[in-house]
Amino acid sequence: MEWRWDFTFEILPRMLWATGNTLLAALIGYAIALVVGLVFLLLQQTRYRLINFLVREIVEFIRSTPLLVQLFFVYFVAPQFGIILSAWTSAMITIGLHFGTYLSEVYRGSLNAVPKGQWEACRALNMSATRTYFRVILPQAFPVALPGMGNYLIGIFKDTPMLATIGVAELMHTANALGAETYRYLEPYTMVGFIFLMISLPTAAGLRKLETAVARAQGQNK
């Protein structure tokens, strides 16, 4: 079997359209995960020990089961309990929850990385809790969280092919369909790999630039 350029160009429009869906899924999923991560973080630090404990266990449970299993649960099992969600909705909920647990750990680690003395300095300067967070703690936690946040952005992007299994028309799903229609698999799957590479590499490079820029803006010699 040899590479056919005419076929490549023939399927290119469909592949590009699917790339759009892949990016959309990754970005929406990431946005949800960023927020869910924050919610998980806050729900583990409430005044109520029981809530903290339960949320902690839920987070631990989600973190230690595979994304694919969770996806199948939400899409195939939940309907049997009367919860019927579209493929896209199932996908976004699952990615949001799954990666939200990872992001809550990233947030937590980055907050713990801010020395206790910073809180005390704020208190000695009589700053309010809100000011303390927004002016002192979060600006210092952010650069610590940034590499982890970047990794999970790319991680979500690279996990989107799993969404093919429940019929979200992203890159992998489209390549599968093209293969089934034309019996040619070389070009579609090669293109999937290539497109992922073309997006991942510059994104990773961009994230590293961002990390350096943030560090420099804060006066660290990085």
Added chain:
Amino acid sequence: MDTQNPQTPAADGPIVQFRNVTKSYGALTVLDKLDLDIAQNEMVSIIGPSGSGKTTVLRVLMTLETINDGVIYLDGAPLTHMPKDDGLEVANEKYLRNHRSKIGMVFQQFNLFPHMTALENCVEAPINVLGMNRDEAESRAIDLLRMVGMEGKKDEHPSRLSGGQQQRVAIARALAMRPKIMLLDEVTSALDPEVIGEVLNVIRSLNNEHNLTMLMVTHQMGFAREISDRVCFFYDGKIAEQGTPDQLLGDPQNERTKQFLHAVLDAN
């Protein structure tokens, strides 16, 4: 018990009063029924062995820690407690925010905000807590940075400053909040020997030129002797002995004090 008896000290009395203050961590009693008065503009040094509760005295006064018993009064009003009916109850955050602004603190580890320049460190709280406008806050901060000899580095981040320079900025930052009382916790202990002098000079000039009450924990016996109005020797969460610097450091009466001073002199 004192919490039932909120007699408010006269306004021209001591600016700080510890009344029967106890602080413990679990079974460990760190401050043991402490009574301590500090007069307006007095410079009080606290010395004593490690673990005797020196830092804790400053931390409970700064309200970084709550106390388990007793009351601290500040400038004629209760600080750790607030009036309720005929007695006192433990102060809430709002009450604390209204009262602790009279106190400033400088830490052993500086605790400057690393993501801000020296100047930004000094204007952050004046703008956001005191509500000063930026121009006024900056011009005052620059005056203070000049006073501590750091005007030329006002746009540097802490990571670009030496320990002594960071500590001088930290002093300026605390002064920018116009405290009546300054708490200094071993402010030279984390510094290289050759820069200790520059920080002591700043404290010296503060003491001479400003109407500030100061409470200073230090291991610099010579400095304490030169600058203090009174020296308190802490042992086991209590003031074991106190007096003028010449009395306490020159002619100590308490065995513990003598032992401690011997040990310190031997170490130097």
